[in-house]
Amino acid sequence: MELASSSGRRWLVYALGGGMGHLNRAVALSRAAVRDSGQGKFMLPPEIVLLTNSPFAETLPISDELGEGCRVLKLSSTLSRDKTAAEVTKLIQNERFDTLVVDTFPRGLGGELATILPELDCRKILVHRDLNPKYCAQYKLQEFVQHYDRLLVPGEAAPLDDLTHAVRTDPWLIRDQHELLNATDARQMLRVESDALPVVAVIGCGRTNEIEQMRSLAIKLTTEFASIANIRFATLGQRADDKTCQNSQSDSITLRFWPFFQAIRGVSIIVGGGGYNSVHEARAAKTKLIGLSWPRLYDRQQRRLHESERAVDFQQAFQQVAAAIKSHSKASLNPPLRFRNGVHQAIKIINAAEA
Amino acid sequence: MAKTWNQGICNEKSGFLFSHECFLASAANCSRCQKPVCQDHSHEIVDHPGDVLCTSCTKKDLQRNPGKKRGASRSSRRDHDDYDEPYFYGGYYYGSVYHDNHYGTRSADPNDFTEADSESLASEMDEGFESDMSES
Incomplete structure (x- = not known):
């Protein structure tokens, strides 16, 4: 499968992980990428493939949220670690994309990105949410995340948020x-x-x-x-x-x-x-x-x-x-709201990395 | 002096060969030792509906009265036989002559480690990172 996009930009958004958190954050980012196009250098939205294994993905109208030009690739939540890793590896090796956005797990949820990510010839963005420091230490994530061009820190402290290529934004929300x-x-x-x-x-x-x-x-x-x-x-x-x-x-x-x-x-x-x-x-x-x-x-x-x-x-x-x-x-009830949705800051940062 | 428990979280230790702290939200207090326990680690007392024992007190009961019927776990997970619950596979007392399983007692064999035990050890060391695809 080859991604075709009228803008010529292709993003793969890796959002594996249980529950709704990874999927919701990835949808929030992706819909902003589509809606924010037409500004600055990029007049057309990127084509986006969103990769998820959330059990909730089966029943949610994700495509309606994202609109045209975005596709959702759902891996079964019941697949074993090895089978999931094999599917992800095959997809990444067979696809052509110029930006990879990885949510939360720098090496992939099952460690399946550890060997292939450093070899990829594309921009690599890590969404750096909070993580167990033991996991960071055990897999030497401080070193591994050097393979990423940017770390986006979405509105909360995270163990590696003081690295020089980490950029903080406001929290990412699925609605403005x-x-x-x-x-x-x-x-x-x-x-x-x-x-x-x-x-x-x-x-x-x-x-x-x-x-x-x-x-x-x-x-x-x-x-x-x-x-x-x-x-x-x-x-x-x-x-x-x-x-x-x-x-x-x-x-x-x-x-x-x-x-x-x-x-x-x-x-x-x-x-x-x-x-x-x-x-x-x-x-x-x-x-x-x-x-x-x-x-x-x-x-x-x-x-x-x-x-x-x-x-x-x-x-x-x-x-x-x-x-x-x-x-x-x-x-x-209903105090005046003044929140900023960090997804728009994130899109600007990713676009700047692409430029 | 009465033992002080951490309120709000399950204070029971779980695990087959190596005990881990549980940390699930507590759902009840043990009627005997007052330990806060989650649903998985609370067991209804057969003759006292509504009262529960923690897994440790239930195990002590079973050791004292091997034939006694154990109350079912209050966990909502009903896809397994209650008697297959790993908490009742038995505690190992190294250096002594005793370990038990929930079918009775027998002498300990220091050589009866299995592959499952070595997996348990690996899991204890690395906490299972990068193995569970449902985690977040």
């Missing part, structure tokens, strides 16, 4: 400020009829067992607070027993749309994990976040969450939601 729905339209999307009560959105993302635990929390919150708050459970995960639980209590509160960020102005309180997107989206929208840090091999969610955002367990999360509902006032 002006693209967020206003509170009225957002609440319609959230299936909330009245604006009299606060809206609590419990985010079910990550691993299956984590999604189910968040679903249980949402049900418990509904049981307790249905008369004083609208509780919603936002998830992209399929419930294992969906077919037998069509009329379960959770059905009436479950929302399945993406990206959730577009409706955030209708939300008063978010209960989520400590992953990159949940945290930076809540902060950008100035929405109260109650975050539970899930254990990850590479990402340190505990560190990302501020103390004021952190709940140490479900009991504390429940108590914090109760307190937030009781102290909520309509005046606190």
Whole structure:
């Protein structure tokens, strides 16, 4: 397969990794690359192939987000490390592209880029999110990232962010400020009829067992607070027993749309994990976040969450939601926003490297 | 003096040959030792619905009463037989004459390391980086 582009520029965006974080960030960058074309030197957008193995990629309308000229290559999330590595290696060796953007894992998620990346004759950009320092040390990443032309540090501290070719940007978001729905339209999307009560959105993302635990929390919150708050459970995960639980209590509160960020102005309180997107989206929208840090091999969610955002367990999360509902006032909803989306800075940096 | 636990995270140690700290979010406290434990490491007490024991206390129970029925793990993962849970494969007590598995007890054989054990050792050393394609 050869990528053909009217602009002559071809990007391969490597976004392998579990959950939604890598995919969401890669989509945010890619859609900005398309939308920001027509400025400066590049009048036409690059053609982009986005490579993912997220289990959520199967059901999301990613192509609709990206528009023409972008393609999504989905590797099965159930492939073994060796088979995934073989697929990635074959793709990279057979494709022709002039920019490779690698999200998070400098050597690839399975180490499959370690030998082929240094030999590639293209611009290499690493998106340098937080990483476990033990991983950095074990694989000598400080040396390996010298193979990259630029490290883009998307809005948070990272172990190698002080290297001379690292450039910090604001956090990367999948919507710009002006693209967020206003509170009225957002609440319609959230299936909330009245604006009299606060809206609590419990985010079910990550691993299956984590999604189910968040679903249980949402049900418990509904049981307790249905008369004083609208509780919603936002998830992209399929419930294992969906077919037998069509009329379960959770059905009436479950929302399945993406990206959730577009409706955030209708939300008063978010209960989520400590992953990159949940945290930076809540902060950008100035929405109260109650975050539970899930254990990850590479990402340190505990560190990302501020103390004021952190709940140490479900009991504390429940108590914090109760307190937030009781102290909520309509005046606190929808404060003026002034966030900058770091994807546009990132596109300028990549384009400058291309020029 | 009562032991102090780290609240909010599971304080149980898991692992087959080498124990690791768990660090999952806690879901309950052990009814006996009050240790905060996650769903994977909490086991319902057969005669006391709603109460749970941590894996360590459950193992002590099993050692004292080998025939006793062990409560099922409260984990939402039901795709395996509860009795295949690795926490009950047994603790190794090197230098003594005893290790057990969940089917009973037998004498220790210092030579019965297997390939699986060496994989476990490798995993302990490198934490499994670059092997799990579902990580993030």
